[in-house]
Amino acid sequence: MSKKVQTAISPTRAQDYPEWYQQVIKASDLAERSPVRGCMVIKPWGYSIWENIQREMDDMFKDTGVKNAYFPLFIPLNFMEKEAAHVEGFAKECAVVTHHRLEKGPEGGLVPAGQLAEPLVVRPTSETIIGESFSKWLNSYRDLPILINQWANVVRWEMRTRLFLRTSEFLWQEGHTAHATAEEALERTSQMLEVYSRIAQDYLAMPVIRGSKSEAERFPGAEDTQCIEAMMQDRKALQAGTSHFLGQNFAKASNIRFQTADEKEAIAWTTSWGVSTRLIGGLIMTHSDDDGLIVPPKLAPAHLVLLPILNNEAQRSKVMEYTEKLAAQLREQRYHDRRLRIEIDTRDIGGARGWDWIKKGVPLRVEIGPRDIAKDAVFFARRDKSHREKTSLPREEFCNSICSILDEIQGNLFQRAMDFRQANTQRIDNKAEFYSYFTPQNKEKPEIHGGFALTHWCGEAKCETKIKEDLTVTIRCIPFNSGKENGKCLICGKLSKQRAIFAKAY
């Protein structure tokens, strides 16, 4: 009989990946389903990760000249009809407000009353309502560029939901800009994708591939959709952020015009770009293990937790005193220009206490007992290593090196994820091989397949559709850095000038 390894999360990733994901969220107290269909409650531990993402990203936006503003939650129905492609893409599964009052009904309960002359749609995205403002704000070329961002909630009525990855209501930021020229708008599109790439890689420690979507996968109404794509531990792709060059489509629809320097009338060029609480789903699925969540230090709600050992009554006050002193010493430090975030857990619940913090993914756990105090040493465990591996360092040394330890964990998580992606990415030029790569070996685990395929594609929707229909595999993007290389389309054999990333996706 083989010795069974206990894990804190059941099932494990290998046993049932989708269920493991739900259990990690539950065990780490990130979020939960709400009584409202498809909507989630983001609990403090999960919301804190979002706040940390927001703060870093907001600073980056502002450094590029973007300013925050706020636009209405509701969009008049006729606005949704303004841009033809947009209607097809977004005017479908929306929450529609039809009444503005509640009254006592004949059976005593409340019923909707006060029907609106024109229904209002709860924003699924705000291009049309923000476009209306831009058309009012913009007069002369001197007013350009307009660089706006909004932090908001949006609603898209989803039939099958999953915490963070796909919910009817989610939190996001949506940037909207208007420019005098196509070149400038395109430059902004790329610039913001670069910001997303930095957030993903340098903060979420999640390696991403930057590229452009195929026409079929574009944002409805965009001329180019650029994206960052990450590989999850089940080798599926997650679209983690998108930046759209909207050409003049929305500007025409919303009448965003300006007078040029030579006093002619011109139509502006616009962009929009967004990331959402979906990033937290990506963070979970990139790093977590069978013991629960692992949060990259730069975004961790707590960088470390202090666990004073208080079972010896005589030593209790001495241990607490040392703990408080250590916490105070650490709190004075800054980690990447933010204060070091420390938790102290004094609960008397035995071994469950340490496991709670393992499951919550806090980067460092420090146990403080009389022996450590006697040595003036700090006994700690890193979340990126086995839970049995613990190290002791003299207190001063620990305090002086804590930032570099956290950076090491941050780097380690990134490298691990990068290695995983590289090990599960193949250049494939043969159709049979491609089909076999994406066909689950084990019928009971349909989610297990090859990973990312870098494969030639002619650019025709027909070939893309064939692959999607046969394998539920889509083009994630045509990567920017793949370089030109002539080849033959996997399906039709026609000339292809570069490879696309194919994968199953969330």
Place this chain on the structure above:
Amino acid sequence: MSKKVQTAISPTRAQDYPEWYQQVIKASDLAERSPVRGCMVIKPWGYSIWENIQREMDDMFKDTGVKNAYFPLFIPLNFMEKEAAHVEGFAKECAVVTHHRLEKGPEGGLVPAGQLAEPLVVRPTSETIIGESFSKWLNSYRDLPILINQWANVVRWEMRTRLFLRTSEFLWQEGHTAHATAEEALERTSQMLEVYSRIAQDYLAMPVIRGSKSEAERFPGAEDTQCIEAMMQDRKALQAGTSHFLGQNFAKASNIRFQTADEKEAIAWTTSWGVSTRLIGGLIMTHSDDDGLIVPPKLAPAHLVLLPILNNEAQRSKVMEYTEKLAAQLREQRYHDRRLRIEIDTRDIGGARGWDWIKKGVPLRVEIGPRDIAKDAVFFARRDKSHREKTSLPREEFCNSICSILDEIQGNLFQRAMDFRQANTQRIDNKAEFYSYFTPQNKEKPEIHGGFALTHWCGEAKCETKIKEDLTVTIRCIPFNSGKENGKCLICGKLSKQRAIFAKAY
């Protein structure tokens, strides 16, 4: 003929206060009406003030142990019926979602489809939906207190709206806490009112009176509503923040129960507390003058604006160089632990440039011309003084004293507002005097009246209603610091133990 003084805002406060308010918002580019009835667009200058309020307040919340979380935008209709008083107070003018899809209708346009089995209400406040979560989170006394805050948008369908003061959608924070005892919940209620008072007085420079509402003016379902009330420049009161002790009303309605230390079942005690973008309306009406907005330095989107004088072509690059150098020197400084926020305006629009910044209320305007550079001196004007009053200081001295200049402005604004309130607050014990105090002297200016009256009231709703019906004057609060004093109720003459603040209100 008297010399006519030009003002940047027309009409002036004396001419037409309500219209002046709208014009200040327009001239300072804070916000505007949106095409969606009753909803506003908060423009970057206005949103930045909100962000600054948020940041300060969020830190204060967290210092008291509160954590942020996020709950659904939608509330199932049956939740609204849970708490009897709450139904009466909030289940009225609500946005109601009845459909979850849009389809092409018979005439080609989009029409609502996919009717929901149970309508959803867009949250007017979240006691009921957050209460549902608390009931799940709470098991044992060890889980208490639960201290949660949410930054969110809420919707209350308003018939008559005014930017910032009363809009159908607004932004706010709502805190919700649960406690083991009534005492602890009451303590939290007061503690959060104290935070609001600090934000109002130390940041908005807006003096407030802290007190409890009369029963008639309480939050529907609360046992005690504490509030901060400020006086605007038209001598009307603005309720700027409320903190509610909810007793066990909502805990019973949402089944928020726990096991006590001696293993009995108990019902929790809850609180809720909120402030909103209404604070910005209060800020505008407390400080602004007939030249436009005045923003207290601690919340200003820009602390100062640099206005290089560039009309001398030969000196142009020299002036710009000096300007950039000064900006860099200033940006290194911190003002109350935040970076100093500097704008540089190089637009070639003549005198309109300076006036733009006066109207936007930036605390300090600095003009930089060749003569100032020759002297290495900074020529500046303060927004709290006449726009003609300008001072020159050697550059080093200016840079070293900028924080104290800003603090002086901040203090000055507060003192001015405090003096105004004191000058317009009377202790009134005589009914005729009271009625005359609140009766406009000039029929054409119904908004001009006495101000705040500190008057004895027996505590009966009847007497309160009489005053409200006769004069549209309400009890703003029974102030905490007024002390016990026996007197006679203004209306019925019965014994009164303390004075209440009576005023017309927004």
